[in-house]
Amino acid sequence: MASQSTTSDPAAGGQPYRVLGSLTISRAGSTQREIEAMPDPLTIDLSGVEKVDTVGAWLIYRTVRDRGAKVVGASKDVSGLLDQVAEADHPAQVRPEEKPGAVRVLDELGEWVAESGTTLVGLVGFLGSVLIGVAAIIRRPKRFRLNAVIQRFDVVGVRALGIIGLMSFLIGIVIGQQGAVQLQQFGAEVYTINLIGRITIRELGVLMTAIMVAGRSGSAFAAQLGTMKITEEVDAMRTIGVSPIEALVIPRMLAAVVMMPLLAFYAMIMSLLGGGIFCWISLDIPPLTYIQRLQEVVPLHDLWIGLIKAPVFGGIIALAGCFxxxxxxxxxxxxGIRTTNAVVQAIFLVIILDAVFAIFFSSIGWL
Incomplete structure (x- = not known):
């Protein structure tokens, strides 16, 4: 390996500082000390350089910048690296410039609106891909994976019965207790049954079930597919000619659509049961009277409203999670980020759709 050399009399100046062999990080320390010992005006001769890295180029450039040194004999590659180092030499702002509060709020609001629009467009496009996959399965029924759907039935439906049943039972008790407290002021405790029946069957039963499914199954869908993306299982499926939409997304969406009405009906029954027990214990309303009153005050279309909304909510939850x-x-x-986004997005869309359904059913007279 060639070594570096300087003039035999550094103090006298005259001859340039010559660099021989490698100008790399391993020689940066000794090169810097030798350069610092050289008097001004300084000329650096790089004609003997065989190898240079970024550290060596930075050392030469810094000497030129700080001491006004002159570089001679540099090859085309060395000159190019020196030019790149010079272009990269600009002050960096460690802390971003703070904007006024109002501007910052508007900036974040604009980013949120833009991101929401992009997400909505992507969600619609993903729905289109799912519909194309459904059409392909209809044309070729043998591609339908029944076992995958049945497994999702177990995950989405059967294993959720415990938590949804407990939650709905307690909500029925809470609705009864809060309603009774207010109605007792007017001596109308019996109308607690009206409150429990209508709000549970028409709105709260299916809505709370959808929220629970979004937090439980929607997040699981996002985490499962996300992990498969990271481990490149999805890419492997595409490589062997298997559509991820048909194999992964459609079974999950079908399971959510089918199981949501069943879970919603189960939640309604458990809520009515919880409210009935409360009315029996606290308001001395016998179970038979409670059941008869429910039949009188709860119209059948309330049940249909809840069951119509349930599969739509299930499809939206599965779509958001898989997307x-x-x-x-x-x-x-x-x-983790995408799983959180899936839950938030699913609950937001469910509430928006619930408001749309409420307006629609009110407009057709199902009050």
Whole structure:
């Protein structure tokens, strides 16, 4: 390996500082000390350089910048690297410039609106991909994976019975207790049954079930598909000619659509049971009177409203979960972010759709 050399009399100046061999990080310390010992005006001769890296180029450039040194004999590659180092030499702002509060709020609001629009467009596009996959399965029924759907039935429906039943039972008790407290002021405790029956069957039963399914199954869908994306299982499926939409997304969506009405009906029954027990214990309303009163005050179309909304909510929850899961890229942290987004997005869409359904059914006279 060639060595570096200087003039035999550094103090006298005259001859340039010559660099021989490698100008790399391993020689940066000794090169810097030798350059610092050289008097001004300084000329650096790089004609003997065989190898240079970024550290060596930075050392030469800094000497030129700070001491006004002159570089001679540099090859085309060395000159190019010096030019790149010079272009990269600009002040960096460690802390971003703080904007006024109003501007910052508007900036964040604009980013949120833009991101929401992009997500909505992506969700609609993903729904289109699912519909194309459904059409392909209809044309070729043998591609339908029944076992995958049955497994999702177990995950979405059977294993959720415990938590949804307990939650609905307690909500029925809470509705009865809060309603009775207010109605007792007017001596109308018997109308607590009206409150429990209508709000549970028409709205709260299916809505709370949808929220629970979104937090439980929607997040699971996003996490499962996101993990498969990271481990490149989805890419492997595409490589062997298997559509991820048909194999992963459609079974989950079908399971959610089918199981949501059943779970919603189960939640309604458990809520009515909880409210009935409260009325029996606290208001001395016998169970037979409670059942008869429910039949009188709860119209049948309330039940149909809840059961019509349930599969739509289930489809939206599964769609949001699978969509966010398929967007995962990079690392495991992305899985957590997308899982959170899936739950928030699903609950938001469910509430929006519930408001749309409320307006629609009121407009057709189902009050």
């Amino acid at each position: 966010q899961g398929m967007l995962v890229e990079g690392n495991s942290e992305e899985v």
